[in-house]
Structure formats: structure tokens, C-alpha cells
Amino acid sequence: MSDEKIIQIRNLTKIYENGVEIRAIDNVDMDIETGEFLAIVGPSGSGKSTLLHQIALLDTPTSGTILLKGEDTTKMSDKQRSRMRNEELGFIFQYHHLLPDFNALENVMIPLLIKGIRRSEAKKVALQLLEEVGLIDRADHRTNQLSGGQNQRVAIARALVNRPSIVIGDEPTGNLDTKNSDSIYELLRHLNREHKQTFILVTHDLSMAAKTDRIITLVDGKIAEDSRNVSPT
Amino acid sequence: MIAGVFAMFEVDIAFRHIRSRRRQTMFSVMAVALAVAIIIISMSMMSGFMKTIIDVTVENQPHITVSPKEGEDYIYLYHGFEDYVLGQEGVVAVSSYYEGEAALQYRHNVEGAMLLGVNPEDEDRLMNVTGDMVAGDFNSLTGSGSRIILGSKLARNLDVDIGDTVTAKFPGSDPTDFKITGIFQTGTPVDETLAYANLRRVQDFYGQSDIITGMDIRLSDIYEAENHAEVIDRETGYDATSWMELNSEILNLIATQEQFVYIFYVMIFAISGFGIANTLIMIVMEKVAEIGILLAMGTSRRSILFIFLLEAGILGLAGVIIGSVLGYISDIVLLSYSIPVPPDIYFGMDHLPLLIVPKNFIIAGLFAMAINMIAGLFPARRASKMDPVEAIHSV
Ligand SMILES: Nc1ncnc2c1ncn2[C@@H]1O[C@H](COP(=O)(O)OP(=O)(O)OP(=O)(O)O)[C@@H](O)[C@H]1O
Ligand SMILES: [Mg+2]
Numbered sequence: 321m322s323d324e325k326i327i328q329i330r331n332l333t334k335i336y337e338n339g340v341e342i343r344a345i346d347n348v349d350m351d352i353e354t355g356e357f358l359a360i361v362g363p364s365g366s367g368k369s370t371l372l373h374q375i376a377l378l379d380t381p382t383s384g385t386i387l388l389k390g391e392d393t394t395k396m397s398d399k400q401r402s403r404m405r406n407e408e409l410g411f412i413f414q415y416h417h418l419l420p421d422f423n424a425l426e427n428v429m430i431p432l433l434i435k436g437i438r439r440s441e442a443k444k445v446a447l448q449l450l451e452e453v454g455l456i457d458r459a460d461h462r463t464n465q466l467s468g469g470q471n472q473r474v475a476i477a478r479a480l481v482n483r484p485s486i487v488i489g490d491e492p493t494g495n496l497d498t499k500n501s502d503s504i505y506e507l508l509r510h511l512n513r514e515h516k517q518t519f520i521l522v523t524h525d526l527s528m529a530a531k532t533d534r535i536i537t538l539v540d541g542k543i544a545e546d547s548r549n550v551s552p553t
Numbered sequence: 554m555i556a557g558v559f560a561m562f563e564v565d566i567a568f569r570h571i572r573s574r575r576r577q578t579m580f581s582v583m584a585v586a587l588a589v590a591i592i593i594i595s596m597s598m599m600s601g602f603m604k605t606i607i608d609v610t611v612e613n614q615p616h617i618t619v620s621p622k623e624g625e626d627y628i629y630l631y632h633g634f635e636d637y638v639l640g641q642e643g644v645v646a647v648s649s650y651y652e653g654e655a656a657l658q659y660r661h662n663v664e665g666a667m668l669l670g671v672n673p674e675d676e677d678r679l680m681n682v683t684g685d686m687v688a689g690d691f692n693s694l695t696g697s698g699s700r701i702i703l704g705s706k707l708a709r710n711l712d713v714d715i716g717d718t719v720t721a722k723f724p725g726s727d728p729t730d731f732k733i734t735g736i737f738q739t740g741t742p743v744d745e746t747l748a749y750a751n752l753r754r755v756q757d758f759y760g761q762s763d764i765i766t767g768m769d770i771r772l773s774d775i776y777e778a779e780n781h782a783e784v785i786d787r788e789t790g791y792d793a794t795s796w797m798e799l800n801s802e803i804l805n806l807i808a809t810q811e812q813f814v815y816i817f818y819v820m821i822f823a824i825s826g827f828g829i830a831n832t833l834i835m836i837v838m839e840k841v842a843e844i845g846i847l848l849a850m851g852t853s854r855r856s857i858l859f860i861f862l863l864e865a866g867i868l869g870l871a872g873v874i875i876g877s878v879l880g881y882i883s884d885i886v887l888l889s890y891s892i893p894v895p896p897d898i899y900f901g902m903d904h905l906p907l908l909i910v911p912k913n914f915i916i917a918g919l920f921a922m923a924i925n926m927i928a929g930l931f932p933a934r935r936a937s938k939m940d941p942v943e944a945i946h947s948v
Contacts, residue, residue: 378849378941398854406851417846417945421569431850433562478850 326485326518327352327375332384334370334541344370345381346541354485357512357519359529362538368522369490371538375520376411376488377401389485406434410479412489416471418463424450424474425459431482449477453507469500476504480511487511489521493528501525563856566847567863570836577835578868581828585872586879588825589921592818593880594887596913599814601906603807607775610800613741615648615679615769616778618799619785620792627764628791637789638770643781646771648675651755651764655721657703657748659711666707666748668721670755679771682737682749689715689735694751701731704744708736721758729758822921826928829868833861833932844936845944858937865929866922873918880917884909 327350334345344367352358360368373379374386377393386393388408393401405411418427428449432442450456453473463471472492479487489508493501505528512519521532529535530549537545571578619638621628628634631649638647651670656663673694677683682691687705694700701719703711713719715733722728731750738744756763770793772778778795785793797804837844844857884907892905 373942376849402848402851402853402856404851405849409851411849413945417842419843419846421573430562430847433565434847434851434856 324353325351326354326389328385328387328390329375330385330387332371332374332386333382334367334374334379335382343541345374347384348541348543350536350543350546352518352520354518355512355516357509357533358521359532359535360520360522360538361524361526361529361535362544366538367541368538370541372411372488372490372520372522375486376409377405378411406431407482408485410482410484410487412472412476412479412487412492414491414494416463416468416475418471418474418478420463423460423462424455424466424477427474428477428481431478435482446477446481449481450474452480452511453477469496469504472496472500472504473507476507480517483515484517486518486520489519491522491524494524501528505531563860563863567860567867570840570860570864571867573839574832574836577832581825581832582868582872582875584825584828585869585921585925586876588821589873589876589917590879590883592821592917592920593877593913594883595814595818596917597880597884597907597909598905599811600910600913601908604908605906606803606807610803611775611796613680613739613743614796614799616772616775616796617770617782617785618794619768619770620794621766622790623792627761627766628768629764631765631768634789634791635768638768638785641781641784643773643777644770645773646675646678647768648672648679649752649765649768650676651752651759651761652766653723653755653759655723655748655758657707657711658720658722659713659717662711662713664707664710665746666703666721667743667746668748668750668755668758670750670752670758672752673749676749679769685737685739687736687738689733691735691737691749693734694749696734699729699731699754700734700750702735702737702749703733704747705736705738706745707748708733710745723759726758726760729754818917818920819924822924825872825921826924829865829925830928830931832868833865833929834935836864837861837932837936840936841939841944841947844939845941845947848939848941849945854937857939858933861933861936862926862929865925865933869922869925869929872925873921876921877914877918880914881909 329348329350332345332348332350333343336342336344346367348371360371362368370379374381375388381394384394388404393404396404418424419430422430425443425446428446429439429442432445433439437445447456447459450459453476455470455473455477458466458470458474463474466474472495476492487508492508493504496504508519508521509531511517521528523529532549534546534548536543619628628649635647635649638644648671653668653670655666655668657666671694673692677691682702689702691702694702701721703713703719708714711719713733715736718730718732720728720730731754737749752765770781772781775796779797782793782795782798785791847857848854887905888907888909
């Protein structure tokens with residue numbers, strides 16, 4: 321059944337070295353199945369963000385391997401990694417990080433344009449995504465004309481616009497109030513069921529984590545607990 | 554294909570960056586434009602200067618001068634040689650001459666002169682002496698009797714005019730009377746020494762048979778002179794010298810000066826290049842987070858490099874276009890004002906020589922673009938090497 325394991329992590333270690341040696345990720349093994357909706361929790365400084373950056377190919381590990389869809393990403397060229405980031409991975413940050421010079425629609429179009437899709441076609445797809453996150457009427461607004469929750473929805477649309485097989489969120493609702501947080505969570509859960517995408521979310525919100533399929537707890541760069549939620553909502 | 558390039562998102566991003574720093578990009582574009590304009594004007598002056606010198610030189614000199622074989626003083630059977638040279642492609646005119654020194658006397662005035670015996674028709678075809686005549690007729694030399702045509706200064710020094718008779722003297726020759734039938738003026742030093750007479754009479758004066766001391770050649774293309782001279786040298790053994798060889802000193806001087814000027818061009822462009830580099834560094838610093846995001850969304854490092862090189866290219870190209878137009882307009886204005894210059898410093902030119910050559914615009918443009926791209930390389934590489942995580946969280 322290894323076909324279903326979309327992410328396979330083996331002996332993953334990330335050491336930061338500036339003066340003192342910090343083992344942010346310490347010899348981690350982890351398998352994630354296609355379509356899983358997974359939460360990573362743990363105390364501050366336990367290595368959650370570091371792990372996500374390795375999986376999202378935003379950083380390179382000190383040692384160990386990460387296989388995405390069966391391919392060893394540590395052996396890839398920059399061009400292959402870029403393509404993978406563009407087409408297979410969607411990243412949602414805690415802060416929306418939308419480009420301030422572009423409006424909502426243009427921001428969502430960027431991953432499509434990077435992929436080489438024609439502008440007219442990209443516009444159509446991006447509008448559809450804005451529709452899905454409920455912001456079709458704000459397409460020509462810039463970040464400073466949108467609320468925090470709205471900006472985060474645009475960022476989600478941008479992360480999902482290429483229909484990546486893996487969506488990664490580093491505290492995607494960390495900056496939002498409970499009401500906004502809940503509705504974003506519902507949105508992600510809905511997209512996960514709709515498109516069979518794999519979601520990996522880091523969260524401090526235990527009530528939110530409780531609604532996922534599986535919770536991995538990191539402590540000091542190691543997996544302290546890996547539990548399956550039998551009755552997620 | 555072109556439309557495809559313009560549709561690329563890299564181009565879109567590059568233009569947005571430039572627009573986001575309008576004032577600064579305008580200044581750096583103007584710096585490049587100014588550099589290009591200054592260099593184009595300077596190159597136009599150099600080209601005009603060069604052309605004027607070559608024109609003056611070539612107009613007053615044969616394109617090739619043939620001297621006797623080594624160790625000999627004369628060219629003996631020159632008629633066949635004349636036919637051989639005339640038969641060559643690109644040869645327009647040939648003039649054989651006998652050149653000797655003589656003292657010219659008129660009453661109590663005596664002047665040393667270069668007595669040049671020529672066939673007037675040939676010499677006229679070669680040097681267009683008729684065009685330099687200020688009195689009399691050059692072709693009068695064909696007439697009977699001993700006739701002579703003097704340079705204007707020589708005539709003034711002897712205090713003679715048309716119709717007077719001067720006596721030519723040379724050790725070992727019989728003093729001979731020559732009647733003055735014309736006076737010429739070229740504006741060069743030969744006006745003070747040169748005297749033309751019929752070839753036959755000059756040969757007689759020196760007690761020689763039908764031999765010559767040299768032959769001058771005129772070509773349709775002056776830049777073929779060196780090749781022609783070499784062929785004549787090789788095939789006949791006579792010593793053929795091109796005008797370039799004859800004027801190698803001044804031509805080398807100009808070439809050296811040109812090299813020196815190019816160093817200044819590089820320096821001027823380098824200054825404008827710093828403007829471009831500075832603008833790009835500012836943009837890169839301001840857009841660190843954006844670069845991080847673009848990398849995170851799958852833009853390759855190569856694309857990031859391309860975006861910023863493109864910006865350097867766009868700024869540079871704008872500068873080159875504006876600078877070329879500015880340079881062209883300045884050239885036209887300078888030409889129309891005909892700026893006066895002191896002739897004793899400028900080889901007898903009385904106004905600033907200026908020549909608008911398309912090649913100069915191309916050289917200045919390519920030169921500027923090359924330096925701008927090099928200037929853009931440093932910030933572009935810095936942008937492309939960013940760590941996306943660090944970049945994204947830099948704000
Ligand atoms: N660029 C870096 N250089 C040096 N050390 C780093 C760097 N990034 C992270 N670390 C260290 O690695 C460890 C793990 O950091 P990480 O950001 O992954 O923690 P986290 O679990 O995401 O914490 P939080 O919940 O506060 O976001 C920490 O000790 C942190 O100080
Ligand atoms: Mg973190």
C-alpha cells in the first residue's frame with residue numbers, strides 16, 4: 321500500500337549551527353497517507369515549523385530523506401524542486417504574505433502564471449478559487465483593503481490554485497479570532513474532502529487539532545506522540 | 554514568440570518593481586542616457602576629426618607612391634610599368650614624374666625649389682591640380698617652349714607673376730629659362746617649394762633620357778591602397794608605399810588617442826552602471842519578502858535572476874534609447890552652429906568637425922547595455938540566492 325503514502329520521511333535531521341548546535345529536527349521517521357488531514361502540535365521551539373519547511377522544500381535537511389509521491393526530493397535539482405513547490409505543494413503561512421502591489425485576483429493567479437498557464441486561463445481558474453473561499457466580490461481589492469480573515473482566505477486560494485496534492489499550513493489561523501478560525505478550518509476541511517488533498521497543519525489550538533484525522537506531537541525535534549482520531553468532525 | 558515573452562510573469566513582476574520606484578529608476582535611466590549621449594557626441598567628434606584628417610591627407614597626396622627598386626635611383630622602362638598599373642582593378646589614374654632639386658632665380662631673388670616634371674594630363678587626373686590653380690592654366694605645360702607653374706608662396710617669395718621668366722639652375726646642368734604660365738595654391742607646405750614643368754623638359758634639364766624617379770597612383774577606394782601597394786611590391790619589385798604607410802605616424806597617433814578615450818568611456822559608463830546597480834539593490838532590499846514568496850510558490854532561482862537582469866535590461870535600454878536621441882539631437886545642433894576652433898591646433902580645420910555615424914550609436918548602445926547588465930548581475934544574483942524562509946519572515 322506504499323502508493324497511498326504520499327510523504328515518506330526517513331531519518332530526517334535538521335541542525336542549525338550558529339555558535340551553538342541546535343537539533344531542530346532529530347532523526348524523524350514519518351509516513352503520511354494521501355488525503356490525510358493531519359495536525360502537528362507541540363511546544364514552542366519543538367521544531368514544527370522547521371519540519372514543515374523541509375516537507376515544503378523551502379529548506380534542505382542536514383541529513384535524511386523526504387520522498388514526495390515516491391520521489392526523493394533531496395536528490396532533485398533546483399528546477400525540479402521549484403516545479404514540485406509550484407505544482408504539488410501549497411503553503412499557507414501564519415501571516416498571509418500576499419504581495420501588496422497585486423490585488424487579490426492577481427495574487428491568486430501568480431502560481432498559475434509561474435506554472436506557465438496563459439493569463440486568460442489563469443484568471444478564470446483564480447476567480448473560481450476566490451469563489452470557493454467566498455471572496456469573488458473582492459477580486460480587485462488589495463491586502464490593505466481586506467480584513468485579516470479575508471486576506472488569509474486569499475492566501476488559501478493562492479496556496480490551492482494549482483490543486484497541489486499536499487497543502488501545508490503553519491498556524492494558518494494563528495492570527496485570527498475564534499470565529500474566523502473556525503470558518504477557515506471548515507473551509508480547509510471541506511476542500512480536503514472535496515479534492516482528496518493531503519493537509520498538514522501546525523496549530524496551537526487543541527480544539528482545532530481535535531477535529532483532524534491524526535495528531536503528531538513534536539517535542540525537542542522528536543515525535544513524542546502519534547495518535548489517530550477515531551471520530552473527527 | 555515575442556508576445557509569449559511579454560506575457561511571462563517575470564516581465565510583469567519586473568515592470569511592477571520598476572514602477573514601484575519611479576523617481577529613482579528615472580534618475581538612473583537619465584544617468585545612463587546622459588552617459589550615452591556624451592559618448593555619442595564625443596565619438597561623433599572623433600569620427601569627424603578622423604575623416605577630416607584623412608580627407609585632407611588623401612586629397613593632397615597620391616594614394617600610392619612608387620619609388621625605384623632598392624639600390625637604384627630611377628625607374629627605367631616605365632611605359633610598360635605604367636600600362637601594368639593602369640590595368641589593375643581599382644586604379645583610376647597614374648602619373649609618372651621626374652623629381653629634382655633646382656634653384657630658381659628671378660632678378661636678385663633665388664629660391665630653392667622641388668622641380669617636378671610631369672605629363673600634365675596624367676598629373677591633373679591624379680591630383681586635380683586644375684582645381685588648385687589661382688592663375689593660368691595647368692595644361693599650358695603641354696605647349697611648346699620651357700614653361701613652369703609655381704606654388705603660390707614660391708611665386709610670392711620670388712616676387713614673380715604670370716608671364717615672367719625664371720632661370721633654373723642645378724650643378725652640372727645648363728641654366729635654363731622657364732616661362733611662368735600658372736600659379737597654384739593647395740593650402741599645404743608644398744605651395745612654398747613645388748614647381749611643375751613638362752616631364753620631357755625636366756629630363757632634358759637634368760641631362761637624362763626618358764626615365765622617371767617615381768610614379769603616383771590614385772585609386773577608386775582609398776582603403777585598398779595597402780593591398781594594391783603590396784601587390785605592386787611583390788609582382789614588380791618596385792617600392793610601392795600606400796598613403797597609410799606614408800602617414801602612419803599621424804594615423805597611429807589618432808589610434809592611440811582613441812584607445813585612451815575609450816578608457817574614459819568605460820569610466821563614464823561605469824558611473825552610470827553604479828546608478829543602475831544602486832537602484833536594483835534598493836529594489837531587492839525592498840522586495841526581500843516578495844522574492845521569498847515567489848520562491849515558495851515555485852519560482853525557480855533562475856527566474857528570480859532573470860527578473861532582476863530584465864530590470865537592469867529595461868532600465869539600460871530606456872537609457873540607451875533616450876541617450877541616443879539626446880546624442881543625435883545634440884549632434885545636429887552642434888553641426889548647425891558650426892562651432893569655430895583655432896585652426897593651428899586642429900590641423901587647419903576652422904570649425905569643430907562632427908560626423909554622425911550609425912556605428913557609433915550601436916557601439917555606445919551595446920557598450921552601455923553590457924555595463925548595465927554587469928551592474929545588474931550582482932543584485933540579481935543576491936536576489937536569486939536568498940533563503941526563502943528567511944526572506945519571507947524578514948518583514
Ligand atoms: N534559522 C534558524 N537558525 C537557528 N536556529 C533556528 C532557526 N530556525 C529555527 N531555529 C531553532 O530551531 C528550533 C525549532 O524551531 P521552530 O521554528 O521549528 O519551532 P516551532 O515548533 O515552529 O516553534 P513555534 O511554535 O514557536 O513556532 C528552535 O530552537 C529555534 O530556535
Ligand atoms: Mg513555528
